[in-house]
Each structure stands twice: as C-alpha cells, then as structure tokens.
Amino acid sequence: MDARFARLIPLLCVAALTAGCSAGTPAARPAAATARAVAQRAATDLESAYRATIKDVLPSVVQIDAGSSVGSGIVYDDKGHIVTNAHVVGAERTFKVTVATGEQVLGARLVSSYPEQDLAVIRLDDPPAGLRPATFGDSSEVAVGQIVLAMGSPLGLSSSVTQGIVSATGRTVSEGARDGGTGATIGNMVQTSAAINxxxxxGALVNLDSEVIGIPTLAAADPNLGGTAPGIGFAIPASMVKTVADQIVNTGKVTDSGRAALNVSGRTVLTDDYRPAGVAVVDAPAGGAAAKAGIRPGDIITGVDDTQITTITSLLEALASKKPGDQVSVTYERDGRSSTATVTLGEI
Structure with a gap:
C-alpha cells in the first residue's frame, strides 16, 4: 500500500467520527440515549399539559341545540350564563343545553344577542350544582406560535378537542350572512390552525394555561374548492367576549360596543362596467361623526386613511380595527370633485 494512503486512513476515520458518524461507538451511545430520554420527557410533558388543560376546561364547554342547528357555548358564571355566537342562537329564544360532564339536557333562554359582534348570552333555567365557569385570558398576551386547543361540538360530536397553534392575530374578517352567519365584520380576531368545523x-379556543383566549366563530372559505379552507379558522378574542358578555349579564343588552363608526348608512355604488367604486352615503344623521365633519347624503366615500373603499364591506373592515374617538381621514366625492375630511369616529 502506498505510504501516503496509509497515513490518510487514520485521518479519514477521525473526520468521519467528528462528522457525526460516531453514533454506533460505545462512547456515543449514552449521549444518544440521553437525547432520546429528553425528547420522550418533553413529549410526555406536552401530552400531560394537553390532558390537564382538557380536564380543566372541557367541563365548562357545552353543546347548544337551537332547534334547526347545533353549536357550542362556554359557561360564563355560576349563575348559569353561557356565552356563545349570535349565529348559533339565531332567531331562537329557548334552547336545550348539554354539559360536557353528563348527558342530562338542560333548558335555557336567551338573555340577549349582539349580531354586530356575533356574540350572545343565554341562561340555564335551572343551573346545576357544581357548574364550572371558564377562565378567560388576556387577549394582549396571545402570541403567534402559541399552542391552542379548540373545544366544542363539531358536527354534533360533543366534547370534541382539536389542537393547533395561533397562526396570526389582529385579523379583520367579514362573515357571510348567506351561510348562517350574521354578516358582521369583526376586527382583531385570532387566526388558528386548530380545526374549526x-x-x-x-366553543372555546384555549391556551395551555387553561384560559379561554377566544371563541371559535368561522373557518375561512376556499372559493376554488367551494368549501372551508383546512387549517384556517378564526376566533373572537377574549377581551371582546368579556366586554360584550359583561354588559349583557349586568344590563341585559350591549350599551357600549367599543366599536368605531362613521354613523352613516350607505350602499355600494358601481361603475358603468359594474365594478364597485365606493360607498354612497344614504343617511348621515345630524350629530353623527360623519355629519359633524361635513359629510352628507349623496357623497361617495372612496377612502379611509390609506385604505381604498369600494364596498360596504371594505368600509366596515377599514373601521373594524379603530376605536370610538379615533381620528381618520375620509376621502369622498361630491359633484364629481374629490374632497377629504378629518372625522372623529363615533360608536356603533
């Protein structure tokens, strides 16, 4: 054998070992075993966190039979108040409720519905002993990548749990009234990959601290498939749920929506080739935000700040992330001329 090749053989062996080829050597086996043990403990710890969260929260999630439809709800307090979506209760006023811990069906009645935010509160006629209210978390602490569980009754399968992550926050989503939604445009929603059916x-979107961070409300539609888009669901944030539910529980209705408005009624206008081109103001009541800024019936709103407005929906979406009292620049057309007004937003 050539002496040069003889000298290279030990060097190649050393290179192979340092490149990760040493797993089969006796010295490397304990390290590999330790890594496997750490991974197994991590998986066991995560599974334990899942189980603990489900055990904590699932008893607070109920199934709601609204006659023609079945949905989910969350026990809000020990007096029997349950918060849910407005589109779940629909036009019904009485309901049959099944708690996760048993098959006994309980009667409930509507307290109030707030379709503008797709939220409603119902109350059990005879709250059972041991009713467990859910704990609601802080929406400001919800972070992308956070592990979450969705609990509810998909397709009528009560006490079902799916898992995923927070995919995004601060989404503005418009519901379709045609498919049973309220037609509401809702801001600051939590997007999740947990299956929403x-x-x-x-129902409840829950973090691993057993806190409800949102109410699952709808899944994204895929126009190409003609159905929902897998892995893209949206939940109303806990802060808005508490704001609305507290008012309904305490006063029987929503008195302070916290949602911004121009205080106008309008309609989408079309160009000669039938393309949406803005929102024509039909009514701008005196004392409302728009009227105070000089906007009047017949004006066509075409922009809010840097957002182009072409339809009623786009106008609602532009306002969804705003708060009453915020100032926005509204672009509008009057008699073929474009003007801009600074509007201090009112409230829905």
Missing part, C-alpha cells in the same frame, strides 16, 4: 362555533 360546523358546531365548533361558540
């Missing part, structure tokens, strides 16, 4: 609406 019919019947999950009104």
């Amino acid at each position: 019919p019947g999950n609406s009104g």
Whole structure:
C-alpha cells in the first residue's frame, strides 16, 4: 500500500467520527440515549399539559341545540350564563343545553344577542350544582406560535378537542350572512390552525394555561374548492367576549360596543362596467361623526386613511380595527370633485 494512503486512513476515520458518524461507538451511545430520554420527557410533558388543560376546561364547554342547528357555548358564571355566537342562537329564544360532564339536557333562554359582534348570552333555567365557569385570558398576551386547543361540538360530536397553534392575530374578517352567519365584520380576531368545523362555533379556543383566549366563530372559505379552507379558522378574542358578555349579564343588552363608526348608512355604488367604486352615503344623521365633519347624503366615500373603499364591506373592515374617538381621514366625492375630511369616529 502506498505510504501516503496509509497515513490518510487514520485521518479519514477521525473526520468521519467528528462528522457525526460516531453514533454506533460505545462512547456515543449514552449521549444518544440521553437525547432520546429528553425528547420522550418533553413529549410526555406536552401530552400531560394537553390532558390537564382538557380536564380543566372541557367541563365548562357545552353543546347548544337551537332547534334547526347545533353549536357550542362556554359557561360564563355560576349563575348559569353561557356565552356563545349570535349565529348559533339565531332567531331562537329557548334552547336545550348539554354539559360536557353528563348527558342530562338542560333548558335555557336567551338573555340577549349582539349580531354586530356575533356574540350572545343565554341562561340555564335551572343551573346545576357544581357548574364550572371558564377562565378567560388576556387577549394582549396571545402570541403567534402559541399552542391552542379548540373545544366544542363539531358536527354534533360533543366534547370534541382539536389542537393547533395561533397562526396570526389582529385579523379583520367579514362573515357571510348567506351561510348562517350574521354578516358582521369583526376586527382583531385570532387566526388558528386548530380545526374549526360546523358546531365548533361558540366553543372555546384555549391556551395551555387553561384560559379561554377566544371563541371559535368561522373557518375561512376556499372559493376554488367551494368549501372551508383546512387549517384556517378564526376566533373572537377574549377581551371582546368579556366586554360584550359583561354588559349583557349586568344590563341585559350591549350599551357600549367599543366599536368605531362613521354613523352613516350607505350602499355600494358601481361603475358603468359594474365594478364597485365606493360607498354612497344614504343617511348621515345630524350629530353623527360623519355629519359633524361635513359629510352628507349623496357623497361617495372612496377612502379611509390609506385604505381604498369600494364596498360596504371594505368600509366596515377599514373601521373594524379603530376605536370610538379615533381620528381618520375620509376621502369622498361630491359633484364629481374629490374632497377629504378629518372625522372623529363615533360608536356603533
């Protein structure tokens, strides 16, 4: 054998070992075993966290039978108040409720519905002993990548749990009234990859601290497939749920929506080739935000700040992330001329 090759053999062996080829050597086996043990403990710890969260929260999630539809709800307090989606209760006023811990069906009645935010509160006629209210978390602490569980009754399968992550926050989503939604445009929603199916609406989106961070409300539609888009669901944030539910529980109705408005009624206008081109103001009541800024019936709103407005929906979406009292620049057309007004937003 050539002496040069003889000298290279030990060097190649050393290179192979340092490149990760040493797993089969006796010295490397304990390290590999330790890594496997650490991974197994991590998996066991995560599974334990899942089980603990489900054990903590699932007893607070109920199934709601609204006659023609079935949805979910969350026990809000020990007096029997349950918060859910407005589209779950629909036009019904009485309901049959099944708690996760038993098959006994309980009667409930509507307290109030707030379709503008797709939220509603119902109350059990005879709250059972041991009713467990859910704990609601802080929406400001919800972070992308956070592990979450969705609990509810998808397709009528009560006490079902799916898992995923928070995919995004601060989404503005418009519901379709045609498919049973309220037609509401809702801001600051939590996007999740946890499966959201019919019947999950009104249930709980939960973090691993056993806190409800949102109410699953709808899944994204895929126009190409003609159905929902897998892995893209949306939940109303806990802060808005508490704001609305507290008012309904305490006063029987929503008195302070916290949602911004121009205080106008309008309609989408079309160009000669039938393309949406803005929102024509039909009514701008005196004392409302728009009227105070000089906007009047007949004006066509075409922009809010840097957002182009072409339809009623785009106008609602532009306002969804705003708060009453915020100032926005509204672009509008009057008699073929474009003007801009600074509007201090009112409230829905």
